[in-house]
Amino acid sequence: MPPTVVRATIKPNSRKGPLVETADDGTLILFVRAPAVEGKANRAAIELLAAHFDVPKSSVRLAAGTTSRFKRFEVDR
Template identity: 75%
Template sequence: MPRVVRARITPNSRKGPLVEILDDGSLQLYVRAAAVEGKANKAALLLLAEHYAVPKSAVRLSAGATSRFKRFEIDD
């Protein structure tokens, strides 16, 4: 069963790449990539794979492709 992670993405961030855990258990992802042509989504996938120490093929965007708020599934 995959782990479901809720995340808020901040593209074009000078602070990133960085993962912060928020009080409600969701994640705040800061990525340097722009939010055009899925570049920020791809950067978020790579950042989550690194954060959870899983291969990038184990991380999938399941909801929120065009939203700031996204849901990812991560296979353990």
């Protein structure tokens, strides 16, 4: 089965997080407490998505958008 592609917008340094919300267009909004420094927010987003989809962290990969707020993840289910 091919991986599920998830489009997400990340909100680092969020007091609201960790939280996943769905936008009107279907993208996920990821609120993480980690800062956008040295990949900390990306790692927090992977952990958050793994918990959201109930899969291990190793099943979630950042496919595009390493330095952008707009990211694409692949989730193996």
